[in-house]
Amino acid sequence: MELPGNSITNYIFPNNYEIWWSILIVIYPYITGLIAGAFIVSTLSHLFRIKEFDNIANFSLVTAFCFGCFAGVPLLFHLGQPQRALEIFITPHWTSPMSIFGYVYFTYMILLAVEIWLIYRPFFIRRANETEGSGLVGYVWYAMTLGVTTYHPDSLRADKKISAILTGLGIPWAFALHGYVGFIFGSVKAIAMWGTPLQPVVFILSAIVSGMAMLLLMYTFIAWRTKMPFEYPMIRKFMLILWGVFLIDISLEILELAFHKYELDRQWENLEPLMYGPLWETLIVGQFLILSLIPFLVLGFISLFHPKDKMTLFLANLACLMIVLQVLLMRYNVVIGGQLISKSERGFVEFHWDFFSREGVFMAAAIFIAPFVLYYVISRVIPIFDSPAYEPEDDEATEPHTPAP
Amino acid sequence: MNKHPMTDGQEEKTGTRREFLRNVLAGTIPATVLMVYGPGVLAHREPSELPRGEGIPKAEHYWIYVININNCIGCGNCVRACKAENEVPDKTFRTWVERYIISGEGVHVESPRGALEGFREINAGVRQRAVKSYTVPKMCNHCHHPPCVKVCPVGATFKSPEGFVLVDWEYCIGCAFCVQACPYGARFINPKEHKADKCTWCYHRVKAGKLPACVTVCPNKARLFGDRWDAEAEVTKVFLEDNWLVLKPHLTTDPTCYYVGLGREVI
Amino acid sequence: MKNLSPHTHLYRLGALLAAFFVVFLVVKSWATPASWIDDVDNWYRLDSLEEMKLKPLVFGGNESCKECHGKTYGQFTGNTGNEHKGLSCESCHGPVTRHAKGGKKIADAIRESKSTWQCQNCHLEMINKPKDFPQFKRQAKIKEHAEFLAGLFPEGTVCLKCHAAHDPTPDKCVKKEDPECSSVAKAKK
Numbered sequence: 001m002e003l004p005g006n007s008i009t010n011y012i013f014p015n016n017y018e019i020w021w022s023i024l025i026v027i028y029p030y031i032t033g034l035i036a037g038a039f040i041v042s043t044l045s046h047l048f049r050i051k052e053f054d055n056i057a058n059f060s061l062v063t064a065f066c067f068g069c070f071a072g073v074p075l076l077f078h079l080g081q082p083q084r085a086l087e088i089f090i091t092p093h094w095t096s097p098m099s100i101f102g103y104v105y106f107t108y109m110i111l112l113a114v115e116i117w118l119i120y121r122p123f124f125i126r127r128a129n130e131t132e133g134s135g136l137v138g139y140v141w142y143a144m145t146l147g148v149t150t151y152h153p154d155s156l157r158a159d160k161k162i163s164a165i166l167t168g169l170g171i172p173w174a175f176a177l178h179g180y181v182g183f184i185f186g187s188v189k190a191i192a193m194w195g196t197p198l199q200p201v202v203f204i205l206s207a208i209v210s211g212m213a214m215l216l217l218m219y220t221f222i223a224w225r226t227k228m229p230f231e232y233p234m235i236r237k238f239m240l241i242l243w244g245v246f247l248i249d250i251s252l253e254i255l256e257l258a259f260h261k262y263e264l265d266r267q268w269e270n271l272e273p274l275m276y277g278p279l280w281e282t283l284i285v286g287q288f289l290i291l292s293l294i295p296f297l298v299l300g301f302i303s304l305f306h307p308k309d310k311m312t313l314f315l316a317n318l319a320c321l322m323i324v325l326q327v328l329l330m331r332y333n334v335v336i337g338g339q340l341i342s343k344s345e346r347g348f349v350e351f352h353w354d355f356f357s358r359e360g361v362f363m364a365a366a367i368f369i370a371p372f373v374l375y376y377v378i379s380r381v382i383p384i385f386d387s388p389a390y391e392p393e394d395d396e397a398t399e400p401h402t403p404a405p
Numbered sequence: 406m407n408k409h410p411m412t413d414g415q416e417e418k419t420g421t422r423r424e425f426l427r428n429v430l431a432g433t434i435p436a437t438v439l440m441v442y443g444p445g446v447l448a449h450r451e452p453s454e455l456p457r458g459e460g461i462p463k464a465e466h467y468w469i470y471v472i473n474i475n476n477c478i479g480c481g482n483c484v485r486a487c488k489a490e491n492e493v494p495d496k497t498f499r500t501w502v503e504r505y506i507i508s509g510e511g512v513h514v515e516s517p518r519g520a521l522e523g524f525r526e527i528n529a530g531v532r533q534r535a536v537k538s539y540t541v542p543k544m545c546n547h548c549h550h551p552p553c554v555k556v557c558p559v560g561a562t563f564k565s566p567e568g569f570v571l572v573d574w575e576y577c578i579g580c581a582f583c584v585q586a587c588p589y590g591a592r593f594i595n596p597k598e599h600k601a602d603k604c605t606w607c608y609h610r611v612k613a614g615k616l617p618a619c620v621t622v623c624p625n626k627a628r629l630f631g632d633r634w635d636a637e638a639e640v641t642k643v644f645l646e647d648n649w650l651v652l653k654p655h656l657t658t659d660p661t662c663y664y665v666g667l668g669r670e671v672i
Numbered sequence: 673m674k675n676l677s678p679h680t681h682l683y684r685l686g687a688l689l690a691a692f693f694v695v696f697l698v699v700k701s702w703a704t705p706a707s708w709i710d711d712v713d714n715w716y717r718l719d720s721l722e723e724m725k726l727k728p729l730v731f732g733g734n735e736s737c738k739e740c741h742g743k744t745y746g747q748f749t750g751n752t753g754n755e756h757k758g759l760s761c762e763s764c765h766g767p768v769t770r771h772a773k774g775g776k777k778i779a780d781a782i783r784e785s786k787s788t789w790q791c792q793n794c795h796l797e798m799i800n801k802p803k804d805f806p807q808f809k810r811q812a813k814i815k816e817h818a819e820f821l822a823g824l825f826p827e828g829t830v831c832l833k834c835h836a837a838h839d840p841t842p843d844k845c846v847k848k849e850d851p852e853c854s855s856v857a858k859a860k861k
Contacts, residue, residue, distance in 0.1 A: 007514065087576065091715070575720060609727035618730070
């Protein structure tokens with residue numbers, strides 16, 4: 001293996017013996033990325049008024065919320081002193097990108113919660129009335145309506161306005177929620193792979209891409225299980241937008257490396273042996289050659305050649321599965337790959353896969369599966385693909401609707 | 406240019422006066438800015454010149470550290486003393502010594518257990534091919550612009566008024582962001598305490614009027630510690646000549662550990 | 673049915689969020705440590721500086737040895753030609769707090785009497801050491817030294833047979849009156 005710094009032996013600083021930010025810190029930006037991505041899909045309907053996405057807007061929001069509930073968990077498990085985690089809220093040091101996590105995450109969850117609440121309020125009211133607020137479940141429904149158990153028809157306008165504002169605010173907020181992670185890495189000039197102004201942009205774009213891809217995979221699975229008809233126009237448009245964003249995403253990822261290589265700057269001295277050495281399989285072969293090139297071609301094929309419905313669905317899922325893995329692998333390559341470069345700039349640190357510890361693979365897997373479990377629980381309780389809008393005639397739906405005289 | 410008949414002649418006069426004022430200001434403002442923030446002033450920012458909030462105690466000393474590579478014999482006394490003084494756990498180091506052996510093929514750097522037991526003899530083959538060799542002690546550089554302090558999310562690490570970069574163990578959450586940000590590999594997460602740890606220039610010793618442990622046991626004056634504001638101090642005299650360097654100057658961390666006799670191979 | 677306006681739910685939501693915000697501000701100001709320094713770059717708990725001063729010292733420095741070992745201290749620092757003058761006692765003998773407490777000995781100080789490790793650590797020739805630093809090669813020119821190092825004298829610190837550790841200058845050589853020692857004879861010639 002080639003070594004940087006004209007070195008003839010692999011020399012790492014004595015304190016570089018461990019990779020401090022391990023699998024949990026790979027999962028964390030992945031989850032916040034999924035939140036941002038899912039939220040952006042909901043804005044395609046709510047803000048950009050693309051009709052095809054209207055039916056999956058609620059689905060996107062609820063998914064974003066589910067991932068959001070678990071976003072802080074990997075961080076909590078990673079901290080050396082988790083019981084001091086609340087210090088982020090008490091004395092956030094504003095020169096540190098990590099300090100904004102506390103407030104941005106919290107307010108973003110409130111924003112998501114309020115937006116979902118405004119959409120599902122009619123449903124909560126209906127449920128509260130059905131159960132008449134009695135019993136534990138009934139009380140929960142009552143609490144969810146904040147005591148307002150009649151649906152005033154004029155409130156729709158105010159709700160819609162607030163919703164629009166929240167959606168508009170939500171975009172920069174989602175960008176802050178995930179972009180700051182990119183800033184965390186981009187601001188570390190000590191690590192050759194991390195320190196670049198492009199990092200926040202690349203993180204946000206790959207977040208959108210991963211969120212969209214994950215949503216499509218979930219949608220396909222749910223529609224298949226619940227025997228819902230697939231909405232092919234939505235899927236096609238979805239793939240077109242995904243293709244465009246993915247193209248920009250991988251362009252920027254490659255652009256960064258291209259500039260380093262072209263200018264042969266100091267960072268390239270460490271990046272080159274890293275890419276062709278320890279990261280060959282995961283970065284060059286895995287992330288770029290297989291998981292970027294193939295989905296890019298597949299998505300291009302779907303968007304340009306308009307294959308038949310069944311084929312589109314299959315190819316879309318294939319591409320999205322690869323993209324979901326690509327983004328996960330990108331997080332791995334950045335987080336762990338960057339730490340492989342010793343600060344001595346004369347060697348590479350070895351990464352040892354950890355399975356059973358507090359920061360191990362199984363813990364990461366459990367944290368990652370939890371949002372899906374939460375989504376399943378929520379989907380049993382509130383309608384996700386059906387409209388939650390208030391229909392006074394709902395209870396008389398079985399009777400034929402006689403026109404008013 | 407619009408020439409209104411009513412203000413035509415007047416505009417010319419006020420125009421030239423306005424122009425003149427504009428030119429003067431255009432020169433004065435950048436000049437003032439340059440004077441205040443020019444490169445000469447930036448080179449050595451003393452603690453008292455840094456921005457201050459209320460309640461920060463005034464500094465009475467401006468501590469700096471000088472490492473003389475020409476004197477270092479690689480005995481490892483400093484590493485052992487630091488371990489004993491500060492109860493540094495195994496595998497982690499608040500200070501360590503590196504040996505550089507430079508030959509025609511490239512650079513070989515090693516630090517066997519941080520030079521805890523010094524260095525071993527090298528065989529005759531390597532000896533023959535070696536062109537140059539020296540040992541370099543490393544530690545926290547207590548930078549003027551510490552990247553580690555900047556990125557601490559809760560304010561658990563900071564630069565004290567007298568120049569020490571310290572970690573508040575009652576407050577650190579162990580997120581390891583500072584460990585990532587340090588370009589010198591000086592920081593680590595203490596495996597017993599689960600908090601960020603690093604060289605403190607033996608703050609407790611210096612405040613008691615003594616020298617850091619590593620400086621105390623160094624046999625050949627390779628490590629010096631002193632007050633830059635003391636004109637008679639050995640450390641101050643280092644700056645009378647221009648043969649001192651700092652590590653990784655391109656990262657503009659502006660360290661307060663100054664190296665004399667540093668080879669260009671040292672990163 | 674109460675007469676609720678179309679915006680009641682929004683007012684209640686707003687009130688709920690406002691209440692939460694107020695509670696948050698109260699808790700935050702209560703939880704912030706009292707001695708906090710509130711400046712952008714200087715952001716820390718001032719009391720930590722006082723706490724750090726309380727850490728017990730392990731090494732005492734040479735002055736801490738002088739009290740009980742005045743004579744040796746005098747030897748060590750007295751002779752102007754002494755090459756070992758100014759060295760730290762504790763660098764060879766270990767920190768004072770592991771040896772004495774409250775003026776009384778609690779354990780023996782380290783004395784490398786069984787091997788030459790202590791001497792070799794500084795003085796064995798290595799290419800990384802400065803050329804003007806006194807160092808000897810294993811393949812010593814002086815035959816006597818080579819014999820010593822080859823293990824002819826397996827017990828004790830062989831270096832100390834001729835060089836007093838506290839003052840290794842030649843005329844302090846411990847065997848200087850020994851007619852058997854050929855290097856002494858050589859020097860006298």
